[in-house]
Amino acid sequence: MAVWRWLTLAPLGVFVTYVALRGISESWDNDGFPEALAVKLELLPIIFPVHMVTGGLALLLVPLVLVLRGTRWHRFVGRIAAIDILVAGVTAIPVALNIPVTKISAAGFATQGITWMALLGFGIWHIRNGRVASHRACMLMMASVTSGALFFRLYLGLWKWVGVPKYFYTFYGLDAWLAWGLPLIVMAVWLRATRWKLLQR
Template sequence: MTRLIEPVRTAPAVARSGGVRSRVGWTFVLLTAVAIVAFSAVPYFSASLAELAEREVGLAPTYAQAHPLVQGALYAHIAGGAVALLAGPLQFWRGLRARLPRLHRWTGRVYLVGVGIGGVAGLVIAPSSPAGYVGLFGFGALGVLWLITGWRAYRAIRRGDVPSHRAWMIRNYALTYAAVTLRLWLPVLLLAPLALGLPWEFDAAFADAYAAVPFLSWLPNLVVAEWLIRRRGLPSYRLPA
């Protein structure tokens, strides 16, 4: 069977010295990850789903009456995703890798455990997404790819293939970062009709915006990830000619 995607093995990656843009980008990713965990994840552990649903906090109204198994999966998804969001940037901190490789490895294990828990739990709650079938397939695909790329990153480092490990970790964190980009896209899509001079009503605009983010939250992230991978000379993918 013809392979649709073929790996491109480039020359061994040469570590680039950290420039200002690189540090600014890393800091932005870290701060936005911390902000999303603080303002979107922590509230779920401050009160019951029923209480949060009364205040219309996040997804609480959708899952407040769900089966206990689904509610448990929601909490597992939030906790695993929060751990992965916070631990992920540390994996790309050159100073940590160089000076404290043991801590880097343990942080990576914690990160991948968070991905595993969050990914499996995400597949459990995807059928209950308020975005309907779009949410099921969009967030379901995200969960599957999140687990696959995490597994590939783990397998690569176990066999000593550091360049491939780095490439798969970049792809994986791009998917983890969907938790942030989803919340960046929502206000943009919500206000787009106003910018275009179209009739606007909040509930309808929010429903339209939320119908787009199940795919929009992570597909552009993967494109950017692949660009970064090629820029760093790591094993990348291309469509065959």
């Protein structure tokens, strides 16, 4: 692999691992949670921590399954990832809808969770019916929805730096949609642009 590729992938891998482990550890180490999230935790003392652990694991498992394409481990790790995403997605819905920070953000997170699980379901359905190209397309789009968890935190971090406090709720609502919506659109456009290659598979 070319050096420039490592130079891009290594920091990305470190960032993904950091966010994933931080997410998992926040399931028990959450004293620093802002009030809005602490309230959710009090209301959903099992569901929310389960979401944090399975969400964190999804960030590690999804890239791993993609890396394992073409090996006999792809199927095995893929099944574990699918169960994990299902649990993270189902638990995301009550976490999103209970005492939401804003109604727009709640709708964004809930739509993200449903889209995430739907793409996973379609991906599994396609491969069970032998449609490799469609399976690949669904799983790449599912992975781009997963990346929303990274972009969400990235934009939140940037906002803390440069954002105007009185617009926080507007920003938060937008972040809950754009963090996963933009990567999904980019992936869908890229898949469409390269579909002739996929059809040859």
